[in-house]
Amino acid sequence: xxxxxxxxxxxxxxxxxxxxxxxxxxxxxxxxxxxxxxxxxxxxxxxxxxxxxxxxxxxxxxxxxxxxxxxxxxxxxxxxxxxxxxxxxxxxxxxxxxxxxxxxxxxxxxxxxxxxxxxxxxxxxxxxxxxxxxxxxxxxxxxxxxxxxxxxxxxxxxxxxxxxxxxxxxxxxxxxxxxxxxxxxxxxxxxxxxxxxxxxx
Amino acid sequence: xxxxxxxxxxxxxxxxxxxxxxxxxxxxxxxxxxxxxxxxxxxxxxxxxxxxxxxxxxxxxxxxxxxxxxxxxxxxxxxxxxxxxxxxxxxxxxxxxxxxxxxxxxxxxxxxxxxxxxxxxxxxxxxxxxxxxxxxxxxxxxxxxxxxxxxxxxxxxxxxxxxxxxxxxxxxxxxxxxx
Numbered sequence: 001x002x003x004x005x006x007x008x009x010x011x012x013x014x015x016x017x018x019x020x021x022x023x024x025x026x027x028x029x030x031x032x033x034x035x036x037x038x039x040x041x042x043x044x045x046x047x048x049x050x051x052x053x054x055x056x057x058x059x060x061x062x063x064x065x066x067x068x069x070x071x072x073x074x075x076x077x078x079x080x081x082x083x084x085x086x087x088x089x090x091x092x093x094x095x096x097x098x099x100x101x102x103x104x105x106x107x108x109x110x111x112x113x114x115x116x117x118x119x120x121x122x123x124x125x126x127x128x129x130x131x132x133x134x135x136x137x138x139x140x141x142x143x144x145x146x147x148x149x150x151x152x153x154x155x156x157x158x159x160x161x162x163x164x165x166x167x168x169x170x171x172x173x174x175x176x177x178x179x180x181x182x183x184x185x186x187x188x189x190x191x192x193x194x195x196x197x198x199x200x201x
Numbered sequence: 202x203x204x205x206x207x208x209x210x211x212x213x214x215x216x217x218x219x220x221x222x223x224x225x226x227x228x229x230x231x232x233x234x235x236x237x238x239x240x241x242x243x244x245x246x247x248x249x250x251x252x253x254x255x256x257x258x259x260x261x262x263x264x265x266x267x268x269x270x271x272x273x274x275x276x277x278x279x280x281x282x283x284x285x286x287x288x289x290x291x292x293x294x295x296x297x298x299x300x301x302x303x304x305x306x307x308x309x310x311x312x313x314x315x316x317x318x319x320x321x322x323x324x325x326x327x328x329x330x331x332x333x334x335x336x337x338x339x340x341x342x343x344x345x346x347x348x349x350x351x352x353x354x355x356x357x358x359x360x361x362x363x364x365x366x367x368x369x370x371x372x373x374x375x376x377x378x379x380x
Contacts, residue, residue, distance in 0.1 A: 001353055005262055012265035015274070024268040032264035035304075036257045040249055043343070048245025053223060055241025056234055060227035100215050111248055111347040118348040126352040127345065132359060135344055139337040139360035140367070145211070146332025152311055153328055158319045164328050167378045171370045172333035179363035186355035 043107070050108035054093070063089035066096065077137075077180065080120070080130045087116035091134060101143045110138060129187050136183035140176040144169065248347050255346025259338055263301045272297045287372050289323045291316070295330060300364045303336040326375040334367045 016025035057063050067074065067089035074081070074088045081087050090113035097106035113134060121128040127135075146168050153161035227234050266272070272294055280290035288296070291313050299306045313327045337360035345353060 001351070001357070004357070005258060008262040008266050011271055012262070012269040015271040016265075016269040019270050019274070021268060021270050024270075025265050028264040028268035029261055031268075032261035033257065035264065036253065036260045039260070040253050040256060043252065044246055044249035047249050048242045051245045051248075052238035052240075052242030053220060056227045056232065056237045057223045058241075059232050059237050060223065060230050062223055062226055100219075102216060102219075105216070105219075107343060108245070110344055114344050114348045115248075118350070125350065127350050127354045127356055131345075131350065132354060132356045135341060135356045136359045136363065138344065139335050139340050140363045141333065141335030143332075146328075148307065149310070149328050149332040152307070152314060153319070153324075156311075156314045156319050158314075158324070164325065164332065167374045168329050168332040171329055171367060171374050174370050175333065175363045175367035178366045179359060182362045183355065183359045186359055190355040 046104045047108045047111070050105050051112065054090075054109055054112060057093070058086065058089070063093060066092045070095075077133055078130045080128065081117070085116065087113055087120075090116060094134070095137060095142075098138065098142060099144050101145055101147050106138075110134065132187070133180065133183050136179040137176065140172065140179040142172050142176040251349065252343055252346040255342050259342045260302075263338065267298070267302070267305060287376060288368075289326070291323050292327055292330070295327055296368050299330065299334055300337040300361065303339055306331065306336065322375065322379060325379050326371060329375055330368060330371040333371060334364055337361060337364055 012025050013022070016022040054063070063086065067086075070092040071083055071088065074091060075083055078088065078091065090109055094106050094110040094113055097103075097109055114131060117128055117131050117134070118124065121131070145165060149164065149168070150161045153164070224234055227237070275297065276290060276293035280293065283293060284290065295306060295309045295313060298309050310327055310331045314324050317323045337357070341353060341356055341360060345351075345356070
């Protein structure tokens, strides 16, 4: 991450100087700061709301019900997490919210799952295997209906915007499965610094 | 048209229905919903504030990168090569930006749709690419930032590989469906 971050900034400044866009690059620093705070404020709102709702879902047994439903899949994907852990429930809810296109709900729930995994993680600075798997699932962006895209297409006068649903679903399913397979393969290439505790929490 | 109506109903009802089901189940099981909500919501602010430094680092860097114009130049350099792979040059900025910034990707996508025939291969490919992937950098930053993870190990590589596979698949599927 150190090199990637440095490299992004280095390229921007060097290219900006060559390209004559250095003033825009300089301005973009402040725009970036502003954007960050705007995103965090939005996130703060939805985080607070969904963590509240999720607590109710947890206490009423809904999370447990969904995690029981998805237990076989979870066992396969997250062998590091004990199957009765509430984290499995959070992962299941995160996946469901993503599939339904509820990104605003999926992010807080996903973060809650990350917190649960962090408790089991021994090296608190380094990602555990289960975290990487969860992020592989999330970055692949699996969703049943791409609502935003359909809305933009419809707004531009596309007559049958829903005809992109099936091809999109095929693409996203393939990259979703590939992401998980890649994560499982790379796990062997990048061994963790410390062993992950499996019986905690 | 009927299919579209069903889709509209689903997207309209998904969120209210989930909230309703959760609250109703809780009430039936005699759970103090209001107090429980407050108890859970308390952590929201703390977690969000934890994310600020991580998000700041990545958003400022990406914002600088976009302002420098390097992505457009890269698209220009590779355009000939990629046209042969059925990747129109208009699509290229989207392919680059998609993993970096969600709002920028929506901007680029709207641009492509506005500047190309809406029924063209380019528009359809852009729509499918847009709908089938996520903003990898943002997701990694927010999720890892919230719990203070600094070493991503193989998570970034996995996300970028999946994005690449997504682009290749989008081209193949678009050609197959609409080519």
